[in-house]
Amino acid sequence: MKYSKYSSISASNFAVFIISAFMTVSCLAIVGPETQFALNAVLAAIGCCCIYGSGVKVRAIHLTVIMLPILLILLTSISIVMDLERSIIEDYFEIIKYIGISLFLIIGLNVKIEVSGKKLHASVLVFSILIALFGLGVILFPKYFILIEGFYSRQRFFGKPITFFHTTYFAAAIYALLASYWIFSVRPSDARSMILSAFFSIVFLVLIVFTQSRSAVFGAAILSLIFLVRIWCFNRWPTKVVLVVSLAVAIGVIWQYSDYASQRLGYLISGFRSYVLNWHRNIGRDNSLGLRFAQIEWALNNNPYLLWGAGVGKGYYRLLESWPALYYYRFGLIGMFAYVVFWSFPIARSIQLYVRGYRSASPLFWAIPAFIVTLPFLSLSSVMTDQPHMSAIFYGLLGVYYSNFIIRDLTNG
Template structure:
């Protein structure tokens, strides 16, 4: 529990750094939809965490492949920047700043990879962070959705963009965008579910309900569908086979959702109309692989085909994609144009690779409550990401990237240690 004293040891600086990055204001009146001001904060905290235990750095051969990957990402971005300057538009300062993304992403990865603390503390701190953020994210989502008039000035000053009228009745949380908030919360939702199956306590039941409600309050249709896909797959995962309680709580959760859905269907349709109409239309009209005239999924498919046609090279990036005539919202359109088809395919495959690693770690640590829940949650998070990122490359938002690459590094480090030592 958050307030209850227990034996779990944590690294307080690491925990506070995670919380600070996520809750740090966006100041939309000054920065709009950008979060460039978050980048210096994340870099500073990363360096601070690395320097804290500088005498205990432990880099090994396992870091070579991630280093090559991030370096190649930078090289491809640099080529896209050159193409942008020659064939598309005049390059601006912010375009040069964009090319440093692989470097600070690599820095985040190092924070999770190096031995700045023992493994127990590292994962415990992350899980404590998950629990704290579920509670505060739920409270923020409730205020934002149902009590916006009472807190309008504060919410709009810190996080929400007032000019985006479509967001008035939707939760955008700490990120100012529904996609980002729901993507972030999906990891926390799966974590709370697996902790519930292990702890069997009212506390984790509430955390699970809070995270689930928060995701629905964002009304992000793509993420709701990704969440549903994750729970449909969940019973068939190896880590679920190793924990029979999963099936008991899975059945109870399913019954609860069906009961509430039937009993309060009119209220849900009224309060979540945007998501309800969009998902209903998707099932009624389906998805056209060539792109349709309506529906956010079809729009994003159209964007991908536009990126495919406009990228003259196909194999590598053609430009940075910041000033294209068509918005490149999904990871598929954005990466196709910016990095090319080879990198796009490789990146999507990486999600499945990390899913495999996290699943193996969850099975290995099936008797360790925190490890099992953390790795199980990460495994499904990676598995649904190719669906979730249809909405937007949410994992690149600096706030989310900080957590995303730290978690990924921990999964990777545990996996290679297991392969080495068994």
């Protein structure tokens, strides 16, 4: 694959932008979600400065990538115009949100990753160390973090630690993204790289479990399977023996501390027992599973426009959380189809490039598709990719992926 020189934002500058996004999320844990649009505007301003300072241009091929947010802006605007009497200010914020997503995609589309990816890797390493320290800290030493109210959900000590990310769903999504990156950072020829990558992969998978988000745990199970298959298939027998021994030790540790786990993970364990053994009894109840089904049922019954959706409607129904309910009601089958194609295309393209013999030294080549595989599970709780305070991270990185592993291949043959 040949590399053109159209990208003009370095990986280090992009890392500064992502860190700015992280700071925005961090502030939310302290000041609360009511300021998310103001903070998102600040982040968008930082992005504008990044674009202006780097001389970025929007190219014709970029327009094909940002068609999803453009479509959502169009559908949202039409719905507001058609229902002006019931529209509220939060409906207009949705337009700002998708304009911001377009901006984040453009920034990512103009990021050039060097072949080795060392600068981006170093930035991810620093970010991972910070998140891992706080994530493990709130689990192992809760009494030292009790003063930071936003770091926990529900009860303080034996609640669900979420650190900087406001809700368990958002925390699990960031952990899944980092776990995906480190799973594909493993280099069999480099012992130090293997140890570091395996350590962070396991840490972030454990942190997902401790969020006690049941849908996220299913995503973590998929990532764990990918992790095991990758180590088993791409390493020699000594490493495979170490893997088997490590799994045996891990199972023994879990068994030994099962009582502790049941205490710290009571919400997760009781939920699984209830849903797996009595799932048919919980669909209509006032719990998270019942509410998700109720939202989907409400969306199916109240969307009069099958293809393009009923619009935002925050003034009269604000609690659509899961992706199927929210996207079907707001954007109809057209919006759902566009979202699925946009987010699943990197998976298909990565497999195609791999079959054609392309190999990338950057972990992002497989990390982003691996993360996307978990999205169907993560999105049962919330559409985290579209959250104002999270979209810079997800769409920015997706823009980097499209730019470095899809557009360059398409334009250079």
